[in-house]
Every structure is written in structure tokens, then in C-alpha cells.
Amino acid sequence: MRLGALGGAGVAYAAMGVLGVEAMAAASGTPPALPGDLGRGRSVVILGGGIAGLVVAYELERAGFAVTLLEGRSRLGGRNWTLRGGDKVEMEGEATQTVGFGEGLYLNAGPARIPSHHEGLLGYCRRLGVPLEVEINVSRSAYLWSEGGRPLQMRQGINDTRGHIAELLAKAVNRGALDADLTLEDREKLLPFLKAYGDLTDDYSFLGTERSGFEQVPGAADQFARARKPVPLKDLLANPQLRATLFEDNINMQATMFQPVGGMDRIVAGFERALRSPVMLNAEVTGITRKAEGVAVAWRDAGGASRLTEADFAVITIPLALLAKIPANFEAPVAAAVASVPNAFSNKIGFDAPRFWEKEQIYGGISWVGGDTSLIWYPSNDLHSERGMLLACYGSGPAAKAFAARPLSEQIAAARAAVGRVHPGQEANLAAPVVVNWSKVPFSMGPWPDWYGQAGQEGHMDSPAYRLLNQPHGPIHFAGAHLSQTPGWQEGAVLSAHRTIAALAAQVRAQDLVRPAA
Amino acid sequence: MRLGALGGAGVAYAAMGVLGVEAMAAASGTPPALPGDLGRGRSVVILGGGIAGLVVAYELERAGFAVTLLEGRSRLGGRNWTLRGGDKVEMEGEATQTVGFGEGLYLNAGPARIPSHHEGLLGYCRRLGVPLEVEINVSRSAYLWSEGGRPLQMRQGINDTRGHIAELLAKAVNRGALDADLTLEDREKLLPFLKAYGDLTDDYSFLGTERSGFEQVPGAADQFARARKPVPLKDLLANPQLRATLFEDNINMQATMFQPVGGMDRIVAGFERALRSPVMLNAEVTGITRKAEGVAVAWRDAGGASRLTEADFAVITIPLALLAKIPANFEAPVAAAVASVPNAFSNKIGFDAPRFWEKEQIYGGISWVGGDTSLIWYPSNDLHSERGMLLACYGSGPAAKAFAARPLSEQIAAARAAVGRVHPGQEANLAAPVVVNWSKVPFSMGPWPDWYGQAGQEGHMDSPAYRLLNQPHGPIHFAGAHLSQTPGWQEGAVLSAHRTIAALAAQVRAQDLVRPAA
Numbered sequence A, B: 001m002r003l004g005a006l007g008g009a010g011v012a013y014a015a016m017g018v019l020g021v022e023a024m025a026a027a028s029g030t031p032p033a034l035p036g037d038l039g040r041g042r043s044v045v046i047l048g049g050g051i052a053g054l055v056v057a058y059e060l061e062r063a064g065f066a067v068t069l070l071e072g073r074s075r076l077g078g079r080n081w082t083l084r085g086g087d088k089v090e091m092e093g094e095a096t097q098t099v100g101f102g103e104g105l106y107l108n109a110g111p112a113r114i115p116s117h118h119e120g121l122l123g124y125c126r127r128l129g130v131p132l133e134v135e136i137n138v139s140r141s142a143y144l145w146s147e148g149g150r151p152l153q154m155r156q157g158i159n160d161t162r163g164h165i166a167e168l169l170a171k172a173v174n175r176g177a178l179d180a181d182l183t184l185e186d187r188e189k190l191l192p193f194l195k196a197y198g199d200l201t202d203d204y205s206f207l208g209t210e211r212s213g214f215e216q217v218p219g220a221a222d223q224f225a226r227a228r229k230p231v232p233l234k235d236l237l238a239n240p241q242l243r244a245t246l247f248e249d250n251i252n253m254q255a256t257m258f259q260p261v262g263g264m265d266r267i268v269a270g271f272e273r274a275l276r277s278p279v280m281l282n283a284e285v286t287g288i289t290r291k292a293e294g295v296a297v298a299w300r301d302a303g304g305a306s307r308l309t310e311a312d313f314a315v316i317t318i319p320l321a322l323l324a325k326i327p328a329n330f331e332a333p334v335a336a337a338v339a340s341v342p343n344a345f346s347n348k349i350g351f352d353a354p355r356f357w358e359k360e361q362i363y364g365g366i367s368w369v370g371g372d373t374s375l376i377w378y379p380s381n382d383l384h385s386e387r388g389m390l391l392a393c394y395g396s397g398p399a400a401k402a403f404a405a406r407p408l409s410e411q412i413a414a415a416r417a418a419v420g421r422v423h424p425g426q427e428a429n430l431a432a433p434v435v436v437n438w439s440k441v442p443f444s445m446g447p448w449p450d451w452y453g454q455a456g457q458e459g460h461m462d463s464p465a466y467r468l469l470n471q472p473h474g475p476i477h478f479a480g481a482h483l484s485q486t487p488g489w490q491e492g493a494v495l496s497a498h499r500t501i502a503a504l505a506a507q508v509r510a511q512d513l514v515r516p517a518a
Helices: A051-062 A119-128 A154-174 A184-198 A233-238 A242-249 A266-274 A332-339 A356-360 A398-404 A408-422 A464-469 A490-514 B051-062 B119-127 B154-174 B184-198 B233-238 B242-249 B266-274 B332-339 B356-360 B398-404 B408-422 B464-469 B490-514
Strands: A043-047 A066-070 A082-084 A106-108 A132-135 A214-216 A257-260 A284-290 A295-300 A306-311 A313-316 A346-354 A366-370 A374-377 A387-396 A431-437 A476-478 B013-015 B022-024 B043-047 B066-070 B082-084 B106-108 B132-135 B214-216 B257-260 B284-290 B295-300 B306-311 B313-316 B346-354 B366-370 B374-377 B387-396 B431-437 B476-478
Touching: A043 A051, A043 A295, A043 A306, A051 A066, A051 A119, A051 A266, A051 A490, A066 A306, A106 A387, A119 A257, A119 A266, A119 A490, A132 B132, A154 A184, A154 A233, A154 A242, A154 B154, A154 B184, A154 B242, A184 B154, A184 B233, A184 B242, A233 B184, A242 A366, A242 B154, A242 B184, A295 A313, A313 A490, A332 A464, A346 A398, A346 A408, A366 A408, A374 A408, A387 A398, A387 A408, A398 A408, A408 A431, A476 A490, B043 B051, B043 B295, B043 B306, B051 B066, B051 B119, B051 B266, B051 B490, B066 B306, B106 B387, B119 B257, B119 B266, B119 B490, B154 B184, B154 B233, B154 B242, B242 B366, B295 B313, B313 B490, B332 B464, B346 B398, B346 B408, B366 B408, B374 B408, B387 B398, B387 B408, B398 B408, B408 B431, B476 B490
Parallel strands: A043 A066, A043 A313, A313 A476, B043 B066, B043 B313, B313 B476
Antiparallel strands: A082 A106, A132 A257, A284 A295, A295 A306, A346 A387, A346 A431, A366 A374, A374 A387, B013 B022, B082 B106, B132 B257, B284 B295, B295 B306, B346 B387, B346 B431, B366 B374, B374 B387
16 A cells, blocks of 8 residues: 655555554655545544644544544644634633733744644645745844843844854865865865855955845945944854854744744634534543443533543543543553653743834844743734734743743743843833743643653654554554654644554554454 | 934935035935925926836825826836736737736736835835735745756755854864964854754764755654755755855845735835826827926827926936937936946746645745756745746846847747756646746836946945936936946835935925025
């Protein structure tokens, strides 16, 4: 069996036969091609209606399975969550926040961008008719802020750094310091390239470049352009945000990036339009029982009544740290694996603000401010309109834990102050703050698992627990971005869902060998 | 008198008094602030309805002048020209082309992008209510093509080059080759930065980077990511398009870039909506006479009838090479200056095509192919739709002259072949070709003047002719991008128009000193 190739990325797919496990040699964005009657007479209960659960539901119902989707929240999407004026933000231990954004403004509290190579997710956007627009990840007019220094414009950080590096390397080459590493021909080609690379003078000096911006813009007549003076290398290196000049070349951050028009949850809305299977919202799972054949899932419905759903298979996408609290008769190693993975921390804070940044020639992109709030992320949509949603904090990692422990008012004050440092005086114009501490959000209690404590080699997500949970546990399958190599990306959820669907299909085929359908 | 500051860019503006010349110390996007009755009882005829003429008309009618705008073509906009299905392209010496693009597709035959710092033009977009969207100038998935080599993806060209450069510089630093240039503290800060810069190993070796793309994408479970192998520096330097990795840092090409939604001529439509003054289309100027007081302009109307428009002032935005052919009683140095500037050459070729590039993860941006056709520029709008306008040639400079001299069919074949080299087999899917050789377009006869033959110092546009034409010739003023420091950009037209308006206003004020209005 071979799946079709999408976008030049082929995928090899080999049936391994009797044990019902099929190995996918490589991930691609193409969902497993399943016959429409594969699931005839078989049922699947899906626990959790985030992107992984939605993909599993969408694909399996197309393959003829009787699908039931249980979702604990009052909405689908999981971490794909878009906040608009009037929405409530409930967090454990905090008073409910009511979003006060003006009309048309929204905050993607979870994922907020999609790279061009996330073909799995982009494929669903295409199939579900979700219009996309460009997410502007980089504006050369945004800033790198450093304590005590003047905010450095991104264009100057990038181009002055490149100028100094090109100058230094040209000096070393001209001094013969790299003769052992470069042939004469290499050197003869490298030097003119370095001149172009750094915008150096004919004698390979870096004296500044228009690439870094103008002290005076080119006008008419004798209004000649004048480039900014270069920032000395020493000062560039002293700016702790200088490495953010490399952000745009993080493979997941490279142009072209996308966002759905109107909010990330337009993807969820696309799945909702497409799904025909029963979807139970406010369905809180209270027990998972693996039976002799199939699975029984106990849950509490919106009215508090106890319900039971039985099915031939279960696909569990619930975050592991929450799943660990649900009574289940998993075998001990599985239960231990589930319990072994704590959640990480991540915080976002958004404001409704007049578009003062556009008066500074910033249209989308990110200013890097360091500290707990990390960044100021400007909106990519509705350019030149009056107001926009300004994301004034997106912090993750260990520091995010301590930040989330502070009162919301202090978190807001910190975000406001960071904006004021980069845009003096504008902190007063930030309205309608909303704080999302993912570690307090019910049914998530974290942005993604903290696998790093048990990370594998070469930076891959890998550990015995990770490997075990990526195997079927009888009729029970686990899926979700947390079981992928990209736990913080929706693409991880899609690819995990695809792999799980393939494994489940393989089990069905193995069963059919033993017990052919009527 | 001081103009307001816009976008942090202040502008100093000093009246120079009796001679009626005001010097603008620096250009900014802010139009001169003129009293609404400044032009009361005074008339201006504007020759040419491109962006410069439109700005002059818009501003002067708001300042109370009686404005008449004469435009030779059957449309306003000049080089701001958007082609859609059914449009006719007439070029001297060629059969008329009828654009065959499908609905919704368009080709911006002239300017096609706006940088964030072109505040003059962006200001009119805002004031005139012209919706903008992101113009994607860079896609990391696009290609650098080289004869004989495999097309190199932009992400690999950028990041492998940076990796090698960082490795080489780290070697030189570690060998002490730059001890005379860098303090110990500099070196101690530079080395870890270089490690991050090039994604080097702990011993400062460059062994490849995920930034350059995946050989295998990160999937679920044990579908671990595998980065591409690095391209050797020698091979990178052998690629003649490698310098196109720097294109994104050309100051006029830096993110964020814009395009008006629906075509560049939506800006022209915005001016048309706003203008109240008479606009004469198909008005071919046949003579310009400077009189004792004021100006007389003879022109031929759409029906072929001779007409005469007299006014107190004239603003001439006609390209100099065409103006040189119109009878005029300019003083000899002015006439000589007008005649001294030949036009340059530029060509564009567009096709209606299925979006095969999006299947290669290219969404907008540019592949660089070298040769006569130079690039393949992918559309930034309507991502994920069925078809798009593919620009498969945008060549300027000396080679563009010879290319334009070839039959249109050969030009189209060359563009088609270049697409086929980067996207094998797709050349057959390119439909509805349209060729624009600007050197043959009536009323333009070139994309911009070739000032470079008389270029001033330090790369500025500057020459005696340029300086002379940037002065009022009595009641006659010249304006246009060709009299700015950015002849190939609409911003040049806006800033030249602003400067001309200020000079004309100064003349009016000087006249009022001598002969106060009633």
C-alpha cells in the first residue's frame, strides 16, 4: 500500500502484517488513505476535541466508523482558542476575566501562526475552506530592546551585525588566516561575496549601510538619503536580544507564515462544519475502562448526569498530566508513563490598543524585550485600522512558572511596562487586558508537556514513556501534539492523529484477518 | 513654519523669503500643510495624471487652487497600471495584446509593492481608504536557480551560507587572527554569538542546520526530524543567484511590504474618488508656452480637436524623454536639461497559472533565475485558490533593452522556459501570457529615466540637469519620481510632488507680498 505524494514529499507506508502495527517511514501532511467502509460496524470514542481529536474524528467518520467525540469544555479546539470581546476566561484560582476587546479584535490564546511547511494543518485549511492570510512574523522596523541601551531596530541589528561579521571575516581571509581552510579559488570568490554580504567598501571596511535604515530618507531634488551610522559590534553583542535577529530563520518561523482570517479557531469551525458524528461538549471524562473487547468511557454531561459510552476503540487526546488524574485500568507501565510527564508553563497577555506602532512603521512582526514578557507581537491583520490586539507577553519555560504565580494585576503591569519601555508613553493607551496562564486553564493545565526532563538524544522528543504511549494499548490509542516531535504546534497534533489513525486501521485489518466482517 | 511630524520622522521647513524658494531640509511623508485659501483666484494646469500629478492635484485643490489635470492616456495612474482580463496592452511596434487572465487575477505592470517606510504613499492609502494587504517579498521555500546545479532553496542558501561564514570567522578568532581588531571581551562575546548565528556545534563546526530545511520533517512518535546536509561553501559561492539571499535586506524590500488589495491601481481609484477638479483623459499635450504671466498649454482632445488651457502655474510630470518632443518655449538650459535624460528599459511578463508552486510550499516570494527574465515572482494574494498570476520576468537594466527588441513570442518562450527550469513540466501550464515592455508603452516609453549616465557622487541621483529641473522655471514646475532620489518608486513621485507643491506655495506667498490678494 502506498499513499499519494503531496507537495513533493513522498511517503512510504508498509504494512507489517499480523501484529497489526504499520510503520510509517516518514511523516507527511497527507492523511492515511482509508477505504470508506473500513470502519463499518465498528465504533470509536474520542476523548478530547482539540486538533488531534478533530482530525481523528474527521478521518475515521469518513472511513465508516461510528464516532463519538467527548469534549470537556463548552467549546471544541483545545489549545486552539480565540478570545473575542465578551468571551469569558476562566482560570483555576483566578477571578473570571471577561474579554473587553472591541469588535473585530481577537487574541489567539494558543497557537497563532502556521508555517508554510506544516502541510498537514494547511491541508485541512484547504479541504475545510478556511481562508488564510499572511502572519507577519518579522518586521524590520520592530525593535530589540536592551536595558540601558536605545531600542535597536531589527533592520539595524541584522544588517550592522552582518556588516561587522563580513568585515572581520574579510580581514582574516586577507591576512591568510584561513588559507588552510579555503583554496585560492574559494577565497577569490568569497571576498567579493563578503563585500556584498556586509555592504562593505572596496577595501572591505564596514562603514554602515542603508540596509540598516536612514538617518534621512531619500526625497526629491537634493534631499539625499543618508544611512544611519553603524552600531559598533561591541554594542550589538551587548544587546541580549541580538539573537532574536535569527528568529526568522527558525524553521518553524520562516516566511511565509499564515494565520486564518478572523482567528485561529476558524480551523475548528471548519472541522465543526464538516463533522457529522455526535459531539458531546461539557463532557467530563470520569473513568476509562479497557474491557475484554473494546472500551467503556464514563463521563459526566453538562447537567451533571453520569453517562457511559462504549466503543470498539478509544483515542485519547487528553493532556497526560490531566489523564493521570482520571481513574483508568491501564496496565501499570502505561499508567506510570502517563503519570511521568508534567506540564510546562506559558503565558500570554493581550491588550486592545490604538495602532501607535504603525506610526513607527511597524506593521506586524515582533519586538523583543526579554524578561518575563519576552516580546511585543503586533497584529498582522486589518492594517491601517484604528485599533488592534497587541500581544504584550508571550513567555514560556521555567520563568513562566514564577510569572504565572504572580497576581494577574502584576502580570498586566509588567506587560504594560515592557510596552512603555519600547514605546514610551504608550503604556497608558493599552486597554482591556486579558491574561492567559495556560497552567491554570481547565482541561489543559499547561501549554504542552515538559518532555525536556526526559529528552532523548539530538534534541528529539524521546523517552521510554514517550515510546510506550505512542503504541496502542489494546483498543486504546493515545494521540496529540504531546506525542509528536512538535508538542507546541498544531502540526504535531495533525501528524500524531494521522499516525494513530494508521495504527488503528492496522488493528482493524488484523482483526478482519482473524474475524472477517459479515 | 513647521510641518507636523509623522511616524517619528521630523521635518524642518524654513521659508527662504524673497525669491520664493523654500528649502525642505528633509523629506518626510507628510504633505506640506497649506491654508485652504492659499490658491484662491489662482489656477494650475497639471500635465500628466500619474501618482505625482494626482498628488499635486489632490493637494492643490484642497489649498483652493483651480486645478485642471491633463492626461494623455485613457486612464489615470501612469506607470501605476494594473492589467486584468479583457484589458488591452498597446505597445509601439507591436500588435495589441488582449489580457486573457481569468477573473480575479491581475498583473501590476508597473509598481507592485510598497515598503513600510514609504510614508508618503502609505499616508495617501490611509487617507483615501485604500485597503492594503501584505506583499510577500520573501519565501524561504523559493529557489535560487543556477545553470547545471540543483535549484537551491532560499532557506538553505541563507542558512548554509551563514553557517559557513560563522564557522570560518570562529576559526579565525580562535586562531588569534583578529586579536588586533577585537578585545578579549569582544572575542568572548562574539564566539557564543557566532555559534548561535551559524547554528554551529560546541566546537564551532558547521555540520548543517534545521534552518536550512528538513530531509525528513518531524512527525509523531519516532518520526524524528532530520536536517538537510549542508551545501559546501564552494557550491554556494558558485551559485550566481546567491546574492539574492540579500534581497530581503535591500532597504526598499524589507518586511513588512504591502500591496493594495485588488491591484496597485486601487490607489489611483482612491485619488479619482477624492478629486473634484476637471480631469481630461486622452488629452495629448502639443505645446507648452510660458507667457509674461502664467502658462498656456495646447492639447488635443479625445475627438482630435485642438484645445488650449491657460493657467497661472503649470506642473509638468511628463517623462522627460517624451517632454523633449513637445514644442515648448523653455529657456535653452531648461530645454537642454529636459533633452539630456534618456529612458531606461524594463520588462514584465505575466501568466495565468494553476498554483503549482503552493504544492512546493511556496506562498508568494520570489525565485531567482538570472538571465533576461531574472525572477519568478509568486502571487501574495488569494492563497490556496485555484489559479494565480505568475510573474515570470521582471528584468531591467542594459540587458532589458536587447530583450525588449526580441519578438514577443520569443520573450514569452524565454519566460516560460525559465519557469520550466525551476518547476520542471510546469511551463506547459502557463496560460494567457502578457508582455509589458515599458520602452514601448505610449506616454511612458520607459520605466524611469536613465539618470545613471550622469549620476552624482555616492550613488545619489544628481547632475546639473537634475538640479535645474528641480527648480521652478518661472510659473512652470517639474515633478515626478524621475526628479526624486527614487525614480523607480511611487514614493519618489509623492515626495517630488510634495516638494513641488511647497515650491509653488512659496511662489504664491512671494507674489502676495508684492501684490496682495483683494
